[in-house]
Amino acid sequence: MYDSGKIITGLIIFVLLVTIPVWYNRGTASNVPEPELPKDVKTCVLPKAEITAKHMQLLNQWRDEVIRTGDRSTLEIEGKQYPKSLMLACMKCHTSKVKFCDKCHDYASVKPYCWDCHLAPVE
Amino acid sequence: MDKNRRNFLKVAGISTLAGLGGTAVVDRLVAGVNVAHASTEGGHGAEQGGHEAAPAAHGHAAAADPNANRYGLVIDVKKFYEDPSLGEKCVQACIKTHNIPEFDEKKDEIKWIWMTNYENAFPENPNKYRDEETESNQLPIMCNHCDNPPCVRACPTKATFRNEDGLVLMDYHRCIGCRFCMAACPYGSRSFNWRDPRPFVKELNRDFPTRMRGVVEKCTFCAELVEKGQLPACVEACGESKAMVFGNLNDPNSEIRKVLKENHTIQRNPSLGTLPSVFYIV
Numbered sequence: 001m002y003d004s005g006k007i008i009t010g011l012i013i014f015v016l017l018v019t020i021p022v023w024y025n026r027g028t029a030s031n032v033p034e035p036e037l038p039k040d041v042k043t044c045v046l047p048k049a050e051i052t053a054k055h056m057q058l059l060n061q062w063r064d065e066v067i068r069t070g071d072r073s074t075l076e077i078e079g080k081q082y083p084k085s086l087m088l089a090c091m092k093c094h095t096s097k098v099k100f101c102d103k104c105h106d107y108a109s110v111k112p113y114c115w116d117c118h119l120a121p122v123e
Numbered sequence: 124m125d126k127n128r129r130n131f132l133k134v135a136g137i138s139t140l141a142g143l144g145g146t147a148v149v150d151r152l153v154a155g156v157n158v159a160h161a162s163t164e165g166g167h168g169a170e171q172g173g174h175e176a177a178p179a180a181h182g183h184a185a186a187a188d189p190n191a192n193r194y195g196l197v198i199d200v201k202k203f204y205e206d207p208s209l210g211e212k213c214v215q216a217c218i219k220t221h222n223i224p225e226f227d228e229k230k231d232e233i234k235w236i237w238m239t240n241y242e243n244a245f246p247e248n249p250n251k252y253r254d255e256e257t258e259s260n261q262l263p264i265m266c267n268h269c270d271n272p273p274c275v276r277a278c279p280t281k282a283t284f285r286n287e288d289g290l291v292l293m294d295y296h297r298c299i300g301c302r303f304c305m306a307a308c309p310y311g312s313r314s315f316n317w318r319d320p321r322p323f324v325k326e327l328n329r330d331f332p333t334r335m336r337g338v339v340e341k342c343t344f345c346a347e348l349v350e351k352g353q354l355p356a357c358v359e360a361c362g363e364s365k366a367m368v369f370g371n372l373n374d375p376n377s378e379i380r381k382v383l384k385e386n387h388t389i390q391r392n393p394s395l396g397t398l399p400s401v402f403y404i405v
Binding site: 063067068069070072087088113116117118119122 | 284286287288292294295296327329330332333334335346350351
């Protein structure tokens with residue numbers, strides 16, 4: 001092989017450059033977030049796996065039902081009636097946006113625009 | 124066939140004439156089919172449902188099911204003239220209920236219900252020799268929740284729409300801030316959020332969201348209260364004075380229909396054919 005010294009050095013530099021993200025961020029991966037769950041209420045509108053995966057779709061569905069079709073029927077959770085609403089249902093149990101919503105959203109680096117208009121509970 | 128200039132010109136001339144005449148005939152036929160029978164009276168839900176067999180054939184796309192609700196409001200202007208503080212009460216009730224921002228700059232203003240002069244509210248009824256009471260007092264105006272709302276037709280994203288109860292509502296999630304609806308609304312009932320409104324809301328109602336910068340907002344007839352069976356905030360603020368009467372226009376036994384039957388009422392700019400649901404006793 002001609003110029004093997006140059007080629008191998010070049011290859012090493014190339015591999016190092018390409019793998020920068022891997023070794024640069026080594027050991028900094030944070031733990032999976034643990035949002036704080038309400039203490040007094042144990043059931044949510046959907047089972048945990050479903051609400052974790054699909055809460056955004058559910059919120060959109062509620063919005064469409066409430067303002068478009070005028071279906072303002074309430075939900076019953078542990079004997080209490082709640083309207084289909086982020087502010088008037090979800091945040092009544094999950095009383096902290098910082099300790100609940102933001103935990104996962106920050107971790108996943110998603111920035112939902114909910115709070116541009118909706119009011120988060122006072123903390 | 125011999126091809127000389129004379130014959131070519133003859134054929135060309137005749138086909139041109141035939142072409143022009145033909146399109147004129149076709150145009151006329153097409154126009155004849157599409158003649159719209161728009162009338163300002165047509166489509167006022169209950170009236171039609173009661174006396175005519177086919178309300179839909181008479182008016183416009185929005186001629187909804189006559190059995191559905193159509194909420195409306197009667198405003199007794201005289202009562203607002205008698206008690207000038209009443210108007211301010213209504214406006215303030217609305218501001219508090221809906222987290223409406225109050226800006227110092229007039230151009231940023233957000234208005235759902237506001238007080239205005241007679242000639243601004245009813246430009247179609249000019250009167251040089253108006254009575255003193257009308258001249259010196261103001262009356263409340265707001266979104267008319269038209270039965271044939273031009274804003275809904277203009278909205279490219281269906282962010283604004285007429286719901287089943289005849290309320291013209293906004294879905295702020297879908298509003299892209301194009302302001303076509305503002306251009307379409309002949310009553311100036313819509314306001315655009317040029318700035319982030321939240322810092323300018325004096326007293327937050329934590330049961331109702333605010334809006335964000337870049338969306339259009341307007342009166343909703345307090346849909347969130349009305350659909351729970353309550354009255355709109357402004358009507359509630361008028362209290363016992365009965366200066367405002369809210370109800371279902373499609374229910375012949377409702378209080379609003381009784382008031383409409385007993386009083387001569389006018390609507391704002393009726394000639395535009397928007398069929399407003401807000402009526403004024405002047």
